[in-house]
Amino acid sequence: MTFKICTIGELIVDFLAKGQNQRFDQTGEFIGPFPSGAPAVFADQVAKLGFSVIFFSCVGKDQFGKMCVNRLKKDGVIIDGITFHRKANTGSAFVSYKSNTESDFIFNIPNSACGLLSFNHIDENLLKDCNHLHVMGSSLYSFRAIDAMRKAIDIIKNKGGTISFDPNLRKEMFEIQEMEQSFDYIMEYTDIFLLSTNEVSYFAHNTGESEQQTMQALLKKGIKHIVVKKGVNGANYYGRDEQNKFTMMNIDGLRIHSVDPTGAGDCFDATFVSLMLAGYPVRIALKYANASGALAVSKKGAMEGTSTLIELEKVLSRSTNNI
Incomplete structure (x- = not known):
C-alpha cells in the first residue's frame, strides 16, 4: 500500500548532561547539540524505515537549525514544510538523567522559532x-500550534x-490552558492511539479504572487501535477483531542496555504506525516497534538510535527477549 505520513511540531537541539543525577541549579558538563523534538524523531524513524514522510516545523536561521534540517534531509524526510525564521532562534532542551530510564528537562520552546509555528505554516498543497x-x-505547546494541528x-x-x-x-503541558480541550478534539478523530503506561490514569480521569476498562471505553468512542507502551516490559494492544469483538494482546519487550531513553517512544510510534499503514499484521508491527524502541535507547541523542527495517530484522532474528 502506498501512503504518505505528515507530522507537525518541535524541531530542537538537545544538550545532554554528562553525569547521572546532574542538577540544573549547579554547574555541570553537557554534551551536544543533538537534533531532537518528539515529532522530528518520529519523522526521522519513518524515513529510515523507507516510508514517505513530510515534517512541518520552524527553526532559527542559525547553525542549530541548519544542522537539524540537514540531518532530517539526509535520512529521507521531506523538509519542504520547515520554515527558517530570521527573528527567532532554534529551540533547545537541556536533559538530565535521573536513571537509565528517567530524565528531567528544561525546554526552550515557546519563545523559540518552533514556538512561532502557526496555522499559516500548514501549506495545504504540501498535504495533498x-x-x-x-x-x-508535546507539540501542543501554544494556541498557535494547536490551531495548526487542527487545520492539518x-x-x-x-x-x-x-x-x-x-x-x-509532560508536566510543562499542564500550564497550557488550551491543551485539555485540544486533547478532546484530537481524540474524536484518532484512529491509532499510542500512550505510555504512566499515562493511563490520566485518560481514566483518575477514576481508578483498570487499564483494560479504560481502553475498552476509548474503543467505544471510535478509536480503532490502542497501544499501551511499557518499555522493557513490552506493550499491550487493544482493538477489535473482524467480528467487531474486543481483542487484547501482549508483546514481550526486548532487554537492552539503556544509554539514553529519550526518543524511544517516538521510534516505537513511527514503526508501529508505518507498518500498520503498510498492511503488516498487528502482532508483527508491535514486534518491530518494540525492537525500534529498544534500539533507540542504545545511543546518546534522541535521533541517534533511529533504525532501518534491516537493522530491526537483525535484532528480531537473534532475539530471545535479550539483545
Missing part, C-alpha cells in the same frame, strides 16, 4: 498527497485519511 497525520501531545487534522480527515495520536504528557 498525505493520507495520515501523526500528532504528538481537518485537511487529512476531509480527504478520508487517518490520525494517530501520542499524548506524550
Whole structure:
C-alpha cells in the first residue's frame, strides 16, 4: 500500500548532561547539540524505515537549525514544510538523567522559532498527497500550534485519511490552558492511539479504572487501535477483531542496555504506525516497534538510535527477549 505520513511540531537541539543525577541549579558538563523534538524523531524513524514522510516545523536561521534540517534531509524526510525564521532562534532542551530510564528537562520552546509555528505554516498543497497525520501531545505547546494541528487534522480527515495520536504528557503541558480541550478534539478523530503506561490514569480521569476498562471505553468512542507502551516490559494492544469483538494482546519487550531513553517512544510510534499503514499484521508491527524502541535507547541523542527495517530484522532474528 502506498501512503504518505505528515507530522507537525518541535524541531530542537538537545544538550545532554554528562553525569547521572546532574542538577540544573549547579554547574555541570553537557554534551551536544543533538537534533531532537518528539515529532522530528518520529519523522526521522519513518524515513529510515523507507516510508514517505513530510515534517512541518520552524527553526532559527542559525547553525542549530541548519544542522537539524540537514540531518532530517539526509535520512529521507521531506523538509519542504520547515520554515527558517530570521527573528527567532532554534529551540533547545537541556536533559538530565535521573536513571537509565528517567530524565528531567528544561525546554526552550515557546519563545523559540518552533514556538512561532502557526496555522499559516500548514501549506495545504504540501498535504495533498498525505493520507495520515501523526500528532504528538508535546507539540501542543501554544494556541498557535494547536490551531495548526487542527487545520492539518481537518485537511487529512476531509480527504478520508487517518490520525494517530501520542499524548506524550509532560508536566510543562499542564500550564497550557488550551491543551485539555485540544486533547478532546484530537481524540474524536484518532484512529491509532499510542500512550505510555504512566499515562493511563490520566485518560481514566483518575477514576481508578483498570487499564483494560479504560481502553475498552476509548474503543467505544471510535478509536480503532490502542497501544499501551511499557518499555522493557513490552506493550499491550487493544482493538477489535473482524467480528467487531474486543481483542487484547501482549508483546514481550526486548532487554537492552539503556544509554539514553529519550526518543524511544517516538521510534516505537513511527514503526508501529508505518507498518500498520503498510498492511503488516498487528502482532508483527508491535514486534518491530518494540525492537525500534529498544534500539533507540542504545545511543546518546534522541535521533541517534533511529533504525532501518534491516537493522530491526537483525535484532528480531537473534532475539530471545535479550539483545
